[in-house]
Amino acid sequence: xxxxxxxxxxxxxxxxxxxxxxxxxxxxxxxxxxxxxxxxxxxxxxxxxxxxxxxxxxxxxxxxxxxxxxxxxxxxxxxxxxxxxxxxxxxxxxxxxxxxxxxxxxxxxxxxxxxxxxxxxxxxxxxxxxxxxxxxxxxxxxxxxxxxxxxxxxxxxxxxxxxxxxxxxxxxxxxxxxxxxxxxxxxxxxxxxxxxxxxxxxxxxxxxxxxxxxxxxxxxxxxxxxxxxxxxxxxxxxxxxxxxxxxxxxxxxxxxxxxxxxxxxxxxxxxxxxxxxxxxxxxxxxxxxxxxxxxxxxxxxxxxxxxxxxxxxxxxxxxxxxxxxxxxxxxxxxxxxxxxxxxxxxxxxxxxxxxxxxxxxxxxxxxxxxxxxxxxxxxxxxxxxxxxxxxxxxxxxxxxxxxxxxxxxxxxxxxxxxxxxxxxxxxxxxxxxxxxxxxxxxxxxxxxxxxxxxxxxxxxxxxxxxxxxxxxxxxxxxxxxxxxxxxxxxxxxxxxxxxxxxxxxxxxxxxxx
Numbered sequence: 450x451x452x453x454x455x456x457x458x459x460x461x462x463x464x465x466x467x468x469x470x471x472x473x474x475x476x477x478x479x480x481x482x483x484x485x486x487x488x489x490x491x492x493x494x495x496x497x498x499x500x501x502x503x504x505x506x507x508x509x510x511x512x513x514x515x516x517x518x519x520x521x522x523x524x525x526x527x528x529x530x531x532x533x534x535x536x537x538x539x540x541x542x543x544x545x546x547x548x549x550x551x552x553x554x555x556x557x558x559x560x561x562x563x564x565x566x567x568x569x570x571x572x573x574x575x576x577x578x579x580x581x582x583x584x585x586x587x588x589x590x591x592x593x594x595x596x597x598x599x600x601x602x603x604x605x606x607x608x609x610x611x612x613x614x615x616x617x618x619x620x621x622x623x624x625x626x627x628x629x630x631x632x633x634x635x636x637x638x639x640x641x642x643x644x645x646x647x648x649x650x651x652x653x654x655x656x657x658x659x660x661x662x663x664x665x666x667x668x669x670x671x672x673x674x675x676x677x678x679x680x681x682x683x684x685x686x687x688x689x690x691x692x693x694x695x696x697x698x699x700x701x702x703x704x705x706x707x708x709x710x711x712x713x714x715x716x717x718x719x720x721x722x723x724x725x726x727x728x729x730x731x732x733x734x735x736x737x738x739x740x741x742x743x744x745x746x747x748x749x750x751x752x753x754x755x756x757x758x759x760x761x762x763x764x765x766x767x768x769x770x771x772x773x774x775x776x777x778x779x780x781x782x783x784x785x786x787x788x789x790x791x792x793x794x795x796x797x798x799x800x801x802x803x804x805x806x807x808x809x810x811x812x813x814x815x816x817x818x819x820x821x822x823x824x825x826x827x828x829x830x831x832x833x834x835x836x837x838x839x840x841x842x843x844x845x846x847x848x849x850x851x852x853x854x855x856x857x858x859x860x861x862x863x864x865x866x867x868x869x870x871x872x873x874x875x876x877x878x879x880x881x882x883x884x885x886x887x888x889x890x891x892x893x894x895x896x897x898x899x900x901x902x903x904x905x906x907x908x909x910x911x912x913x914x915x916x917x918x919x920x921x922x923x924x925x926x927x928x929x930x931x932x933x934x935x936x937x938x939x940x941x942x943x944x945x946x947x948x949x950x951x952x953x954x955x956x957x958x959x960x961x962x
Contacts, residue, residue, distance in 0.1 A: 473489070484520065485520075486720055487710060508656075508660060510661070510688065514666060514691070516695070527558045534563065540622065541605050542622050545611060545623075545625050557594055578590040614651065620656060620660055624664075625663070628644055632894060635669035668747050700713050744898065766906075766921075794818075795817065796852050799812065800814075815936045826917075828850060828911060830846055830913065844877070857881070896941065896944070913932075
């Protein structure tokens with residue numbers, strides 16, 4: 450016999466009662482469309498435990514590692530502060546992120562939750578001032594995108610970007626949500642050092658007695674702020690509860706009570722990303738390269754490793770040996786062959802020994818063919834040259850392959866810039882100066898997924914081929930990696946600019962190709 454369902458009013462009373470004491474129920478009550486699986490349920494249980502330990506003045510510490518787009522920010526940064534201030538309206542929160550704009554945006558999101566009708570039904574005593582207030586006057590309470598105060602209570606939420614000061618404010622809960630913006634910041638030793646210094650000497654000093662500190666992060670570098678905290682744990686420092694779940698399970702995973710959470714090979718939340726979708730993110734599709742194994746290991750599996758070697762493994766390269774080398778073909782034959790490969794345009798990228806580079810460095814040129822879903826390394830040239838010879842070499846390589854654009858690395862110095870300008874005046878070549886300011890290993894990280902996914906093909910047969918593959922395999926430890934730098938630069942340009950320029954018959958006829 451089927452049990453009669455509870456009357457609607459009774460069910461609503463039960464839902465509200467649960468939402469006032471359980472984070473997951475609170476989230477589902479205030480955001481009914483939130484997609485919650487076992488991972489989100491587990492995280493909410495741990496967050497409830499974290500909150501109780503804060504109330505007990507136990508000083509809890511928690512690290513949450515999870516892949517992008519799995520709902521952790523919605524739980525931890527947007528809903529959890531509102532939930533805490535509903536249950537404990539005298540609590541002080543400090544919320545931080547990598548930048549002021551993002552921290553302020555999350556601040557406003559928390560306010561929207563608190564001001565919602567559903568929230569008012571759960572916690573009618575937690576209210577914000579009715580309008581934007583940046584200074585306190587006449588008994589009003591602060592409310593803006595940097596800080597808001599709970600009316601008639603001591604509760605407060607203060608937001609700040611990484612490095613920003615939080616003068617005069619203490620926190621019962623200090624929350625850090627991805628305090629590093631992207632890979633460029635993650636791989637910057639300066640940014641990592643300043644982030645750690647800010648945490649130790651500023652943010653950490655704002656904790657109230659018994660305060661809890663919570664860091665949610667997507668791992669990018671082994672020595673990020675989470676890496677420091679984990680290393681300190683091993684040395685006997687503060688002990689953190691670590692919640693770390695990869696996008697795809699690397700072994701059977703169990704809860705604290707021994708309950709099986711998921712089996713090896715299972716996705717973290719199949720309703721958000723199926724295993725097939727996750728593998729497409731890793732290795733790519735027929736039309737788009739994946740993120741590559743290195744980025745996958747850190748960003749999705751939470752296992753960052755040192756960025757040295759294995760950036761361009763030998764087995765990743767695709768090779769194509771033409772029956773006849775393109776340089777040996779006549780203009781119309783070469784044009785037909787490139788069209789058969791789907792090549793839409795050709796660019797050249799020069800890495801020169803100009804500017805601040807060492808005098809014994811090579812000057813290298815990579816000629817790259819760009820198709821709609823593939824890149825072809827047509828030629829690699831290198832030599833030790835002084836400026837007059839570099840100028841002649843640029844002209845010769847242009848006359849050899851007739852690229853639409855030629856990109857020359859000026860070295861970032863005044864002399865390098867002047868040299869490139871002289872080339873523009875004296876060569877009949879469409880030269881564009883480029884300046885690379887980021888670490889070359891980081892730049893390689895953005896290119897290697899295309900190689901690993903099979904989107905880069907080498908037209909083999911030239912004398913340059915074996916040496917180029919060797920240098921790529923040894924990068925960044927090769928004695929001379931100028932040709933690898935030129936390849937990385939060419940790929941950066943191709944991947945950024947796209948392949949929208951078509952090689953027209955008129956253009957090819959004009960250059961005699």
